[in-house]
Amino acid sequence: MPNFETHTSVAAVTSAVGVALGGILFEWDNTASSLAFFAGISGSMVPDLDHDASKPRRLAGFFVGLGCAAMVVGFVSGDGSFLNRPWPREHVLLAAVGSFFLFNTTFLQILKNRTKHRGLFHSLATPFLYAGIWSCFAAGQGGQTLMAVWFLAVIGVFSHLLLDAVAGFTFNPLKVASEDLAASTRLWILTALVNFLAFIRFFAF
Ligand SMILES: [Zn+2]
Numbered sequence: 160m161p162n163f164e165t166h167t168s169v170a171a172v173t174s175a176v177g178v179a180l181g182g183i184l185f186e187w188d189n190t191a192s193s194l195a196f197f198a199g200i201s202g203s204m205v206p207d208l209d210h211d212a213s214k215p216r217r218l219a220g221f222f223v224g225l226g227c228a229a230m231v232v233g234f235v236s237g238d239g240s241f242l243n244r245p246w247p248r249e250h251v252l253l254a255a256v257g258s259f260f261l262f263n264t265t266f267l268q269i270l271k272n273r274t275k276h277r278g279l280f281h282s283l284a285t286p287f288l289y290a291g292i293w294s295c296f297a298a299g300q301g302g303q304t305l306m307a308v309w310f311l312a313v314i315g316v317f318s319h320l321l322l323d324a325v326a327g328f329t330f331n332p333l334k335v336a337s338e339d340l341a342a343s344t345r346l347w348i349l350t351a352l353v354n355f356l357a358f359i360r361f362f363a364f
Contacts, residue, residue: 161322163214166203169322170315174199177311187307190300195307198293202315205289206323206332209280211271224263231258279339279346281323281332286316288350294357305361 161169174196181187181195204215232255235246246254274280290312297308323332336343 161326163204163207166207166319166322167200170200170203170318173314173318174311177314178307181307181310185303185306187303191304191307194297194300194304195311198290198308199311199315202286202289202312203319205316206280206285206319208270209274209278210276216267216270220263220267223266224259227262228255228259231255277323277331279337279342281320282334282337282343282346283320284335284343284346284350286313286320288346288353289313289316291350291353291357295353295360298357298360302361305357309357 177199178187178192178196182192187195204218207213207215208219210216232251235242235244235254236251238245245251279285290309293308293312294305297305320332324330336347
């Protein structure tokens with residue numbers, strides 16, 4: 160099966176072509192192009208989050224731990240009467256290390272227990288769910304950025320699924336649902352909701 164490097168290289172080339180076309184056809188600006196490029200490359204890592212020993216999962220776990228630790232540090236080093244803040248520096252450091260390991264381990268454990276390799280993460284809902292999540296954040300940046308990010312996110316994840324399908328001579332990664340129909344339905348509903356949320360955010364705020 161194609162490895163991490165193959166997936167990211169193919170996504171890098173595809174995203175570069177996508178961004179270039181967007182620039183020519185729709186005059187995407189720098190913000191739109193760079194965000195879209197990043198959404199495309201990182202999208203190629205998403206399906207293999209269901210793989211217990213994969214690089215994308217370790218990377219994602221690292222960033223989830225780091226992000227949560229940063230939020231905890233921001234909270235405990237700020238002023239406030241709740242929990243007697245700000246904390247002394249050694250305690251902040253301990254809280255940072257502790258929360259990194261706590262959130263990192265929890266995130267990895269959830270993925271380990273809840274996913275199966277080439278299960279729902281390797282299905283046609285994933286590109287649209289991932290694009291929807293990106294769009295919720297990009298919706299505040301204007302229509303051009305929203306469109307760029309949505310398209311490249313879809314293409315990034317899709318490039319992974321397509322590559323797996325071609326390399327394995329199977330349509331399995333391009334399936335609409337898995338044998339677990341209830342879980343597949345929930346995933347599609349979630350996908351629709353997330354995209355709808357991005358749509359609402361764009362038009363209402
Ligand atoms: Zn894969």
